[in-house]
Amino acid sequence: MMNEIKIFSPATVANVACGFDVLGFCLDNVGDDMVIRKVDKKGIKITHIEGFDLPYEAEQNVAGVSALAMYDTLDIDFGFEIEIYKNIKPGSGIGSSAASAVGSVFGMNELLGRPFNKTQLTEFAIKGEALASKCEHADNLAPAMFGGFTLVKGIKPLQILEIPSPDDLFATIIHPQIEIKTSESRAVLPKEVSLSDAIAQWSNVGSLIHALHTSDYNLIKDSLHDVIIEPHRSKLIPHYEEVKNSMLNAGALGACISGSGPSIFSLCKGEETAKKVAGAIKNVYNSTGIDFDIHVSKINTKGIKILN
Amino acid sequence: MMNEIKIFSPATVANVACGFDVLGFCLDNVGDDMVIRKVDKKGIKITHIEGFDLPYEAEQNVAGVSALAMYDTLDIDFGFEIEIYKNIKPGSGIGSSAASAVGSVFGMNELLGRPFNKTQLTEFAIKGEALASKCEHADNLAPAMFGGFTLVKGIKPLQILEIPSPDDLFATIIHPQIEIKTSESRAVLPKEVSLSDAIAQWSNVGSLIHALHTSDYNLIKDSLHDVIIEPHRSKLIPHYEEVKNSMLNAGALGACISGSGPSIFSLCKGEETAKKVAGAIKNVYNSTGIDFDIHVSKINTKGIKILN
Numbered sequence: 001m002m003n004e005i006k007i008f009s010p011a012t013v014a015n016v017a018c019g020f021d022v023l024g025f026c027l028d029n030v031g032d033d034m035v036i037r038k039v040d041k042k043g044i045k046i047t048h049i050e051g052f053d054l055p056y057e058a059e060q061n062v063a064g065v066s067a068l069a070m071y072d073t074l075d076i077d078f079g080f081e082i083e084i085y086k087n088i089k090p091g092s093g094i095g096s097s098a099a100s101a102v103g104s105v106f107g108m109n110e111l112l113g114r115p116f117n118k119t120q121l122t123e124f125a126i127k128g129e130a131l132a133s134k135c136e137h138a139d140n141l142a143p144a145m146f147g148g149f150t151l152v153k154g155i156k157p158l159q160i161l162e163i164p165s166p167d168d169l170f171a172t173i174i175h176p177q178i179e180i181k182t183s184e185s186r187a188v189l190p191k192e193v194s195l196s197d198a199i200a201q202w203s204n205v206g207s208l209i210h211a212l213h214t215s216d217y218n219l220i221k222d223s224l225h226d227v228i229i230e231p232h233r234s235k236l237i238p239h240y241e242e243v244k245n246s247m248l249n250a251g252a253l254g255a256c257i258s259g260s261g262p263s264i265f266s267l268c269k270g271e272e273t274a275k276k277v278a279g280a281i282k283n284v285y286n287s288t289g290i291d292f293d294i295h296v297s298k299i300n301t302k303g304i305k306i307l308n
Numbered sequence: 309m310m311n312e313i314k315i316f317s318p319a320t321v322a323n324v325a326c327g328f329d330v331l332g333f334c335l336d337n338v339g340d341d342m343v344i345r346k347v348d349k350k351g352i353k354i355t356h357i358e359g360f361d362l363p364y365e366a367e368q369n370v371a372g373v374s375a376l377a378m379y380d381t382l383d384i385d386f387g388f389e390i391e392i393y394k395n396i397k398p399g400s401g402i403g404s405s406a407a408s409a410v411g412s413v414f415g416m417n418e419l420l421g422r423p424f425n426k427t428q429l430t431e432f433a434i435k436g437e438a439l440a441s442k443c444e445h446a447d448n449l450a451p452a453m454f455g456g457f458t459l460v461k462g463i464k465p466l467q468i469l470e471i472p473s474p475d476d477l478f479a480t481i482i483h484p485q486i487e488i489k490t491s492e493s494r495a496v497l498p499k500e501v502s503l504s505d506a507i508a509q510w511s512n513v514g515s516l517i518h519a520l521h522t523s524d525y526n527l528i529k530d531s532l533h534d535v536i537i538e539p540h541r542s543k544l545i546p547h548y549e550e551v552k553n554s555m556l557n558a559g560a561l562g563a564c565i566s567g568s569g570p571s572i573f574s575l576c577k578g579e580e581t582a583k584k585v586a587g588a589i590k591n592v593y594n595s596t597g598i599d600f601d602i603h604v605s606k607i608n609t610k611g612i613k614i615l616n
Contacts, residue, residue: 018510019510019514020507021507021511022507022510022511022514023514151511151514151515151518152511153511153515153527153530153531154511154530159530161514161515161518161527163518189503190503191502191503192500192501192502192503193500193501193502193503193506194499194500194501195497195498195499195500195501195536198501198506198509198510198536199328199329199330201506201510202326202327202328202330202506202509202510202513202514203329203330203459203460203461203462203513205510205511205513205514206327206330206331206459206469206513206514206516206517207459207461207469208514209514209517209518209521210459210469210471210517210521213517213518213521219461219469222461222462222467223461228503228506
């Protein structure tokens with residue numbers, strides 16, 4: 001029987017333009033590695049963390065909290081150790097805490113012979129995510145767990161829809177290394193929106209889901225708009241308009257804030273265009289004096305996976 | 309060459325629950341018959357109207373106005389006569405004016421050898437619809453012209469998406485014979501909505517489109533909610549809550565206001581359930597003293613059609 005597993009837990013983009021609070025997608029080559037190990041000693045122990053400075057106490061660590069939420073439902077006489085090799089910077093807006101929260105429960109589930117389905121695992125991961133974001137949501141967890149595009153239809157009960165995506169869809173993402181406080185990104189959200197803006201938004205959500213089902217890249221382009229959140233939150237991100245315009249000018253189908261920022265994502269048809277977009281935004285940010293990372297990734301339709 | 313054509317122009321449901329202002333569907337066995345005839349005399353002439361008392365002057369008649377909008381773009385030395393056999397009561401909320409507006413241009417286009425596509429025909433029909441509803445919209449025109457479920461993504465330019473629908477989907481509709489003034493149904497619309505309601509609405513729009521693509525009846529049921537418009541407009545319709553509850557209790561997947569009312573529609577899986585729903589709402593309305601019609605219809609995936 002397998003006693004140790006190494007997994008890749010992917011980065012994700014939530015709040016996909018018009019789909020604020022419901023729509024996310026999964027990245028392919030950006031993410032954390034984790035090792036989960038079955039051990040004699042009962043309980044959950046985090047034994048190694050690399051990449052960023054995060055707490056070792058399971059109760060204070062996102063991966064630990066989700067692991068404990070799952071562990072507490074089990075009647076077993078052994079425990080688990082967790083090693084975290086973190087590549088996704090916390091606070092980057094591409095699902096760093098979600099990757100940790102999903103990773104531990106996915107790995108434990110594999111070692112246990114898969115007693116839980118992916119929706120149940122996401123329920124446990126929500127507890128971990130809540131430690132980081134102070135509220136229960138699955139915007140990044142769902143795409144990390146299921147892959148592809150996901151629509152979180154509801155939290156109680158948790159209902160996750162897997163939306164198909166076209167074969168040749170890529171994302172280009174820039175992560176400006178600045179900090180946006182969660183409190184600040186929440187404070188700028190409007191409490192009320194105009195009915196006409198709301199209609200424009202749900203028209204775009206409907207057409208984006210249709211476009212993903214029909215692999216209609218032009219319609220993806222026509223639908224990737226956010227008339228409600230972007231006007232407020234984009235002000236918190238330096239050079240947002242310049243970056244967005246350079247993405248669109250380089251051929252991106254659309255661009256918007258990833259999660260609650262500061263990362264900015266674009267979706268592109270084909271890797272060549274995605275790389276062209278990467279070059280364009282690099283030019284914009286090189287002159288700003290702000291450090292940044294750029295990722296080019298195919299949409300990852302599998303989600304979290306076991307490494308050899 | 310064909311000089312006369314008889315067509316069936318179907319009734320339609322607009323403002324499908326969460327899809328206010330964008331989503332509609334087409335009925336199968338409820339609609340108007342029209343005869344369009346090529347004649348030597350130039351211009352558009354309405355020669356016969358049956359069923360309801362409507363103006364014969366082309367410029368004052370919805371079918372005439374859309375016909376003229378199309379006719380004025382043509383360089384031809386003949387004209388058209390239009391006969392209208394109206395079954396859909398004006399003001400019923402199931403697309404009476406849309407059926408007329410679509411019918412004349414569809415018929416003329418057939419007699420001309422189809423110089424225009426359906427989107428172009430809908431553009432002409434918008435001019436006729438505007439005479440009746442005082443604004444340019446395609447909420448009922450699109451499903452009447454294309455059939456099935458349609459999402460009107462935009463008006464300028466007109467962009468209509470054809471959404472697939474499950475084979476066994478039926479609608480049951482009650483039309484209480486009362487009048488709701490357009491001004492009144494507009495006046496009760498909220499100008500602003502809460503962000504959380506708007507998010508709930510676009511989550512439902514996204515999941516409804518996904519459910520229609522995947523023939524997922526349970527998800528259709530979970531998605532057929534309107535948290536924004538229904539609470540306001542339902543007050544204008546007598547016994548609305550009773551009717552809706554009886555529809556749901558009889559097994560309907562969901563129920564909401566058709567168009568801007570007073571008709572109420574439900575969607576059902578299977579004809580048997582749709583008929584059961586019809587029986588249940590008949591019981592509710594029989595005791596009210598208000599006249600009513602009830603329609604049970606399969607979703608019409610073809611739209612407007614030529615009769616033999």
